[in-house]
Amino acid sequence: MPKEAFVSDFIKRVSKDVKLPRRVRIFDTTLRDGDQTPGVSFTTDQKLLIARQLDRLGVDTIEAGTPVSSEGERKAAAAIAKAGLNAEICGLARPIKEDVDAALECGVDCVHVFISTSDLHLKHMLKMTREQVLQRAVKYVEYAKDHDVTVEFSAMDATRTDLGYLKKIYQATVEAGADRINVPDTVGVITPRGMNYLISQLKPIIKVPISVHCHDDLGLATANSLAAVEAGAEQVQVAVNGLGERAGNASLEEVVIALRALYGAKLNIQTKLIAETSDLVERLTGISVPPNKAIVGENAFAHVSGIHAHGVLKFPGTYEPISPELVGHHRRLALGKLSGRHSVEKQLRSIGVKATKVQLAEITRRVKDLGDKGKRVTDVDLRAIAESVIGALPPEEKVVELKEVTVTTGIT
Helix, strand or coil, rough: CCCEEEECCCCHHHCCCCCCCCCCCEEECCCCCHHHHCCCCCCHHHHHHHHHHHHHHHHCEEECCCCCCCHHHHHHHHHHCCCCCCCCCEEEEEECHHHHHHHHCCCCCCCEEECCCCHHHHHHHCCCCCHHHHHHHHHHHHHCCCCEEEEEEEECCHHHHHHHHHHHHHHHHHCCCCEEEEEECCCCCCHHHHHHHHHHHHHCCCCCCEEEECCCCCHHHHHHHHHHHCCCCEEEEEEEEHHCCCEECCCCHHHEEEEEHHHCCCCCCCHHHHHHHHHHHHHHCCCCCCCCCCCCCCCEECCCCHHHHHHHCHHHHHHCEECHHCCEEEEEEEECCCCHHHHHHHHHHCCCCCCCCHHHHHHHHHHHHHHCCCCCEEEHHHHHHHHHHHHCCCCCCCCCCCCCCCCCCCCC
């Protein structure tokens, strides 16, 4: 476990029989499934900017988009493929010649072939038999592989697919040349125990790396991804800030940090760039990260209670699972009605104010009073309170440092 993590010792007791992969690959689908987030539509320049950041972050694969879907998607995928990045660049394709050709023409390293396999999808969407689906999947996995690229095959809606048929189509596509197989929980309807069971059933018969793609419809995407890795999955598909269709995908930041902090898994990710990457995607999408979002939210390392603040100031591990520096974030003491003198004193120091014990007690009382009125106590408020108690303070050199301005407009 990293020294910046302060996690439960009970994990060791239940993990004795868990054999993690030598290294877990991170397949990022922010530019493909993340681009399917309602209200999001990346331009080519935006995709290239995010791809470069993802490459700095260290993801193993960047899914650049679905080239067949539009001219803009083709241009973006081609631009990313030609950018000289270290990551494998992937294009999504249905098992249709036009789709696969569009991806190949972009110069991608990997073609991700997918088709639905659940009886539900076959009956209501594809109007195909199981055998027809299998034959088409095999045909276009072979076709893509004939063009000297890495091929990943996904059985869409795998977690609602008959297990015997799922094994059959995965084995057939591996024999056809698939280098990896992906197990999508397309609508987020499996439990961690169910996912662990499914991967455990596939692992003995699939001789190539197994990947998972979990959606967060019931809030289980991260848990299901971890359960898959415990069962032997070597790759997890994720999206920055959990972007994606409906409730989104497994969140890159959550999966990566959970794998590292809870399991000690080996990853290629430069975790100190996680917050920076999240901020970039938030700015370009206009989709705000909730303040209480794990790992990257504004409040992820914020402490309000005086007891918590005192503990964190003594030793961060008392009330933090990981060090904020591990992900490029920062610790914040939020002042209000629950604040104690330790957090108030810390904040006073941060704005260059020294107070006696008597003055500190009075400032703390006034901070609590302001908090009781339902107000968030800002540094400006704190300085005003301090001046009213202590007297005139030295002029501030800098009240606000403006790093970035984002304006989002729309028609309501």
